[in-house]
Amino acid sequence: MTAMPPNFDPLRFCVRPRVTAEERQQWIATAAYFKAQRRGFTPGQEASDWFEAEAEVAALVAYQL
Helix, strand or coil: CCCCCCCCCHHHHCCCCCCCHHHHHHHHHHHHHHHHHHCCCCCCCHHHHHHHHHHHHHHHHHHHC
16 A cells, blocks of 8 residues: 555545535634633623634635635
8 A cells, every 4th residue: 555645635626515604604603602601701702702703713614615
């Protein structure tokens, strides 16, 4: 058996499903909720939770492309 090169990605030829705007929004909302939950729903951090969740989801979506 031949060794695979270190940068080999067998999924690069697969068609990956596109994320809809609605799915992306739901992922952000869910991630922001769990961030708030981890900090005990203390008020005043909602925007920070949302922006962090947006960045995380954007990184995941960008990785899919």
